[in-house]
Structure formats: structure tokens, C-alpha cells
Amino acid sequence: MATELVKRSVTIVSLAGAILTAVIISLLVQVGPTHAAPSEPVSSGRVFGQIITPTKQVEPAASIAPGSLLTYTIIFTAGNEAGQVVITDTVPLSTTYKPGTMAATGTNGVVITPALLANYLVWTATNVITGSQVTATFVVTVDQDLGQGAAIVNTAWFSDGLRVYSATKSVTVDQLTVYLPIVIKPAPVELTVIASNTGGITSLKIGTHICITPIPDGSTPCGVSFPPGIYFVEAMTNRCGKLTATLPFYSGNTNLDIKCN
Numbered sequence: 001m002a003t004e005l006v007k008r009s010v011t012i013v014s015l016a017g018a019i020l021t022a023v024i025i026s027l028l029v030q031v032g033p034t035h036a037a038p039s040e041p042v043s044s045g046r047v048f049g050q051i052i053t054p055t056k057q058v059e060p061a062a063s064i065a066p067g068s069l070l071t072y073t074i075i076f077t078a079g080n081e082a083g084q085v086v087i088t089d090t091v092p093l094s095t096t097y098k099p100g101t102m103a104a105t106g107t108n109g110v111v112i113t114p115a116l117l118a119n120y121l122v123w124t125a126t127n128v129i130t131g132s133q134v135t136a137t138f139v140v141t142v143d144q145d146l147g148q149g150a151a152i153v154n155t156a157w158f159s160d161g162l163r164v165y166s167a168t169k170s171v172t173v174d175q176l177t178v179y180l181p182i183v184i185k186p187a188p189v190e191l192t193v194i195a196s197n198t199g200g201i202t203s204l205k206i207g208t209h210i211c212i213t214p215i216p217d218g219s220t221p222c223g224v225s226f227p228p229g230i231y232f233v234e235a236m237t238n239r240c241g242k243l244t245a246t247l248p249f250y251s252g253n254t255n256l257d258i259k260c261n
Helices: none
Strands: 002-013 019-031 051-059 069-078 083-090 095-097 103-106 111-117 120-128 133-142 151-159 164-172 189-195 201-206 218-226 229-237 241-249 252-258
Touching (some): 051 151, 051 164, 083 133, 103 120, 111 133, 189 201, 229 252
Antiparallel strands (some): 002 019, 083 151, 095 133, 103 133, 111 120, 201 229
16 A cells, blocks of 8 residues: 655634644545556456457358258357356257257366257356367258348357357358259260171261271171260162161160161
């Protein structure tokens, strides 16, 4: 406690009203501290501390579609010995909480107690010391009737008993997301030509695909692969001249039997 010498002027008056004397009296008084009282409460010698880097994440962060799942992740790190920190979140509008997905983990011996109260999700973290980190997660389903461009906004609140912090995340519905079926491309045609006459084939055209020239009698690979479909076929033979037809060719192995009697 500091002291200060304070001087005061005092006038002494007699009972008869005459001024007997005037003296200066020096008083030595104690003066208290000039700074204000601490603004933060103290409990059991522990000062409630500041939470640093409160964050909120969501996956997927973009191009979500009605009916899809959103996973929220909430994180805080304690700057000082906060003792107890409470995280409160609300199931976002236009979504539904997926049962059983509320979870949390902590470091440095933090104990976390989760509670689901209607649409409120509450995690109470105790034994929070300097550097303690808590990660909380939950999953929701986006409503099917949301229109293109609708925003889903979610805010988490953090309280250390002294201050309240918040972290907000927003995503936008994209109805134009299209899920295409898996298309299996058919195997190409592997063509085998069978010449049943003794005159042989001098040339063979299938659409724009030209096969072997000349093709002898018997069973002979054509040597050309092409997609399944309907093709115009033209065969030049020694005995019968030009033979033409429009034929379907399916995937896999196909036999083309050319006869010239």
C-alpha cells in the first residue's frame, strides 16, 4: 500500500468568535492503488482463459445436392487454463441430424460429455488446460426439397465461462449435380470370314473397313476390329463377282459366311 503526504489548511476559531490562530496541518495518509480492479473472475486461483483459433469445417464444402450428407467438424484450442469449455451447435435449418453421429475427442486429458437436446448439440469439455484441443463432429442430411442456390448456414458457439466465441460455415445447394450411370462399352467385333466356294474372295469391305485381299477359301480371320453395329458389306468373288448385303455385327466373335454357288 502506498503513502502520500497531504497538506490541508485549517482555521481554528474560539468560542467567543475571535480568530486565535491559523495553522497548516500536515496529514500523512495511505493512498490505495490507482489501477482498476481485475476484470476477469478468479476461481480457486485459476484465471479463466481465452480460447484461440475456434474453427468450423464442413464436408463436402461445395456442390452439394438435396439428400446428400454434410459432416461438420468443430475445433478449439485453449490459450490458458480454462477449466471448462462448452460447445453448443444447432442442427442447421433444412437438414436432419443423422442419429449416432455426434462424437468428440480431446487432448491433454480433457474429458468430454456430449448431449443431444432436441435440435441442440452440446459438448461439455472439462479439465481443459493450456494447449488442450477438442474436436467435435456430427452429420446431417440435406432436405430433398431444397431448391437451386439455397444456403445452409451453421454456427458453433464456444463458452469458457467468461467469453463467448463463434465460428460459422455456409454451403450452397447445387441441384445440377448429375450422377451418370456406369456405361460398359461393348467389345469390338472380331470378324472371321468363311468362303464356302472354290472361287475365293478377292476383296471384302465392311462399311469403311477393308479386310484382307485376297481371302482364300476356308476359314480366315479378317484382321480388322470395329464397333458393333449395322454395316454395309461388299465382297468381290472370283466366281460370282460382287456380292452385297447390309448386316448387323454384334460384340465378340462373329463369323461371316460368304457363299458363291
